Amino acid sequence: MMKIIFLGTSASKPTSERNPSSVALQYNNGEFMLFDCGEGTQRQMIKKVSPMKISKIFITHLHADHIIGLVGLVQSMKLNGRTQLLEIFVPKDTIEYMKTLFSIPYFSADFDIHVIGVFEEKIDFDGYWIRPFPVSHGVPAIGYVFGVNDSRGKFNKKLCDELGIKGEMFALLEKNGKIEIGGREISIKEVTGKTKKGKKIVYTGDTEKIEVFPEEAYHCDVLIHESTFVSQEDKKETYHSTVKEACEVAKLLSAKKLVLTHISQRYETKEVADESKKYCENAIVAEDFLEITL
Numbered sequence: 392m393m394k395i396i397f398l399g400t401s402a403s404k405p406t407s408e409r410n411p412s413s414v415a416l417q418y419n420n421g422e423f424m425l426f427d428c429g430e431g432t433q434r435q436m437i438k439k440v441s442p443m444k445i446s447k448i449f450i451t452h453l454h455a456d457h458i459i460g461l462v463g464l465v466q467s468m469k470l471n472g473r474t475q476l477l478e479i480f481v482p483k484d485t486i487e488y489m490k491t492l493f494s495i496p497y498f499s500a501d502f503d504i505h506v507i508g509v510f511e512e513k514i515d516f517d518g519y520w521i522r523p524f525p526v527s528h529g530v531p532a533i534g535y536v537f538g539v540n541d542s543r544g545k546f547n548k549k550l551c552d553e554l555g556i557k558g559e560m561f562a563l564l565e566k567n568g569k570i571e572i573g574g575r576e577i578s579i580k581e582v583t584g585k586t587k588k589g590k591k592i593v594y595t596g597d598t599e600k601i602e603v604f605p606e607e608a609y610h611c612d613v614l615i616h617e618s619t620f621v622s623q624e625d626k627k628e629t630y631h632s633t634v635k636e637a638c639e640v641a642k643l644l645s646a647k648k649l650v651l652t653h654i655s656q657r658y659e660t661k662e663v664a665d666e667s668k669k670y671c672e673n674a675i676v677a678e679d680f681l682e683i684t685l
């Protein structure tokens with residue numbers, strides 16, 4: 392099970408309703424990950440996300456409204472006695488810039504922080520994976536596809552009994568994918584139910600509309616797309632997207648659900664929602680503390 396928690400949904404600066412960008416993801420009711428960490432993120436986390444359970448932070452780009460919350464968050468982790476490694480993923484070529492964020496005077500963490508530069512390579516973790524991809528924002532910037540591995544179905548108990556699979560044989564079957572009983576080889580697929588497809592989330596960070604995505608992004612369960620502007624007139628030549636453009640990307644990717652975020656302070660939520668309804672039935676506008684369970 393996965394839970395997405397929107398901690399900050401505002402573009403550039405906080406408003407009375409919205410904090411700057413950050414999205415938390417809880418994997419399997421345990422470990423948390425953050426996507427971006429704007430100013431004030433740790434306050435938004437109170438009662439929702441434990442800083443001590445954050446294993447990884449995925450940064451899309453180094454504009455201040457996406458990273459300024461990191462220093463305070465790391466400071467709090469230190470005060471709470473954290474010893475566990477923290478991994479921070481950033482667009483490649485920005486590793487040194489990210490490190491300067493932690494070089495302010497009289498500041499240190501008592502635990503290891505690894506800053507890892509990424510661009511387009513898929514990275515596998517225990518049970519899930521991440522696939523960064525380049526976006527277009529005028530500075531080095533990436534989006535991320537987060538995916539959970541497919542999981543196999545449950546053992547068919549009746550069939551296992553009939554074939555004589557018992558006790559430690561199950562562990563062997565899991566480990567090797569097959570087992571031999573009475574001269575017959577039995578594969579794990581024969582005795583388990585249908586494979587369960589893992590869920591996928593795409594998070595664009597800040598970007599103007601792009602049309603090239605990695606294949607992993609298609610048919611995602613949730614597309615979290617920035618939609619800073621409602622009208623093209625407001626957008627002008629900025630490297631951001633309009634609601635209409637975000638809806639077009641959702642169609643391109645055949646996303647099951649579109650969540651619009653990074654909303655300019657000039658708009659009321661209703662204005663953004665009304666605009667999205669013109670182009671996309673499955674779109675919602677994120678509010679701070681919106682939770683989506685997958």
Ligand SMILES: [Zn+2]
Pocket residue numbers: 402403412454456457597653
């Ligand atoms: Zn931004």
Ligand SMILES: [Zn+2]
Pocket residue numbers: 452454528597
């Ligand atoms: Zn930006």
